[in-house]
Amino acid sequence: MIAFYALVFFASMLCVFAWSKLNRRIFGIDINKLSQPKISESTGIVLLIPLWLAIAYFETQAFNIDFIAFGLMVSAFALIGFLDDTKHKWKTKAMPWASRALMIAIVSLIFAWIFAPSIWWIIPIALFIAGLASFQNTFAGLNGWQGGSGFIIAIAVSILLAGSAFFQLSIVLAAIILGFLAWNYYPARVLEGDSGTLLIGSAIAGLLVMNASIELMAFSLLLYIPHVVDFFFLKLLTNKKDPSQQKQRPYKLLKSGKLAIPEYPDGRERLDFAKLVIKVFGPLREWQIVLVIWIVVAANAGFWLKVSGIL
Numbered sequence: 001m002i003a004f005y006a007l008v009f010f011a012s013m014l015c016v017f018a019w020s021k022l023n024r025r026i027f028g029i030d031i032n033k034l035s036q037p038k039i040s041e042s043t044g045i046v047l048l049i050p051l052w053l054a055i056a057y058f059e060t061q062a063f064n065i066d067f068i069a070f071g072l073m074v075s076a077f078a079l080i081g082f083l084d085d086t087k088h089k090w091k092t093k094a095m096p097w098a099s100r101a102l103m104i105a106i107v108s109l110i111f112a113w114i115f116a117p118s119i120w121w122i123i124p125i126a127l128f129i130a131g132l133a134s135f136q137n138t139f140a141g142l143n144g145w146q147g148g149s150g151f152i153i154a155i156a157v158s159i160l161l162a163g164s165a166f167f168q169l170s171i172v173l174a175a176i177i178l179g180f181l182a183w184n185y186y187p188a189r190v191l192e193g194d195s196g197t198l199l200i201g202s203a204i205a206g207l208l209v210m211n212a213s214i215e216l217m218a219f220s221l222l223l224y225i226p227h228v229v230d231f232f233f234l235k236l237l238t239n240k241k242d243p244s245q246q247k248q249r250p251y252k253l254l255k256s257g258k259l260a261i262p263e264y265p266d267g268r269e270r271l272d273f274a275k276l277v278i279k280v281f282g283p284l285r286e287w288q289i290v291l292v293i294w295i296v297v298a299a300n301a302g303f304w305l306k307v308s309g310i311l
Contacts, residue, residue: 001168004057005175011050012179019046020183020190026086028191031249032142032286034257039188042085044196047176048075051203054172067169069114070206076107077133077202081194104130104198115209128217129205135227136201138235138243141250142274143188144290147181149297150200153223156301157204159310160216166207173203186287222304226297230273239270251275258283 020040028041055071058064080103105126112125140146154177158170177200183189208217235243242248250272252262260283261275271279277292278284284292305311 001171005171008050008054008172009175009179011053012047012176013182015046015049016043016180016183016190019043028193030143030188030191032251032253032259033187034253034255039191041191042082042193042195043180043184043190044192044194044199045078045082045085047180047196047199048078050176050179051172054169054176058168064165066115066165066210069111070169070203070210073107073111073129073206074199074203077104078195078199080104080107081137081196081198085193085195104133111206111209115212117212117214121214125209125217129202129209132205132220132224133198133201135224135231136204137194137197138231139227139273140192140197141245141272142186142286142290144181144185144287145274145293146192146197146200147177147184148290148294149226150197150204151177151181152294152297152301154200154204156223156305157207157220159305160220161207161211164211166210170207173200173207186290219304219308223301225300226273226293234271234273234276238268239272242270245270245272251278254283256283258285259289 020043023040023042026040026042027038030037030039051074052071055067058067080100084100108126108129109122111129112122116122116125136146136150139149151174154170154174158167158174161167161170180190180192180196184192204220208220231243235245239245248264249262250270251259251274254260259274259278261269261271261278264270273293274289277289281288281292302311
């Protein structure tokens with residue numbers, strides 16, 4: 001199986017590389033670089049290709065409808081993210097935020113209905129799926145931040161699922177994320193977009209839901225403590241009117257290439273997890289900030305896995 005996982009990794013790398021070369025329209029500006037390069041965006045959508053190839057392989061070994069349901073759910077999340085990524089790229093009217101949220105709710109409810117142990121768990125599980133996807137989507141903004149943290153949590157989830165019917169699929173997910181990260185680490189050649197963040201978050205949630213263990217789902221929330229801190233205790237508390245940080249550049253780019261906390265007209269400080277790192281250590285280069293975040297995410301996951309006796 002090691003050779004199979006390696007093939008999935010290289011397939012992911014190849015798909016991302018092909019997208020970066022063939023995509024001629026969907027680009028983003030890497031605002032945290034002095035050169036302000038244009039980078040191929042919405043790359044997460046092509047990660048569906050290695051995912052479905054892996055699912056197809058598993059289906060040839062032993063048919064499992066759960067894997068197909070998983071692939072459809074993740075594909076729906078990725079496509080919803082892709083619609084959001086491309087809302088300003090085409091001449092069509094952008095889909096309202098409420099419509100996208102409704103689509104996420106419907107997909108989450110359908111998947112929860114299929115796998116919930118009882119009817120009473122459908123709504124909580126749907127909220128779990130949408131919540132993890134949203135946390136993954138907000139815990140991003142710098143080269144490799146989301147991809148690296150997603151890979152770390154995917155590995156932690158693989159450890160949780162060791163011995164289950166979904167362990168191999170969890171390793172496939174980790175391999176796919178790593179293949180993307182090979183092009184997304186600093187300096188990034190591609191950006192994942194919402195299609196990538198929602199794909200990874202929904203896939204991690206889906207694996208845990210299919211395992212049908214409420215205790216394991218509850219435990220997995222501990223892996224997302226850095227994400228919870230980022231959104232609820234930093235963005236919402238210090239920047240409630242603009243938690244997505246779209247009204248002003250989230251970081252100040254110094255002439256040295258380092259990132260600093262920007263100065264705000266009203267004198268009030270707006271924070272996210274990356275700016276918290278800058279507040280503690282002072283201005284840093286982008287890769288240094290991301291490395292600190294990776295260490296925090298890995299340390300948090302390792303701590304809870306160790307305390308629980310799983311490691």
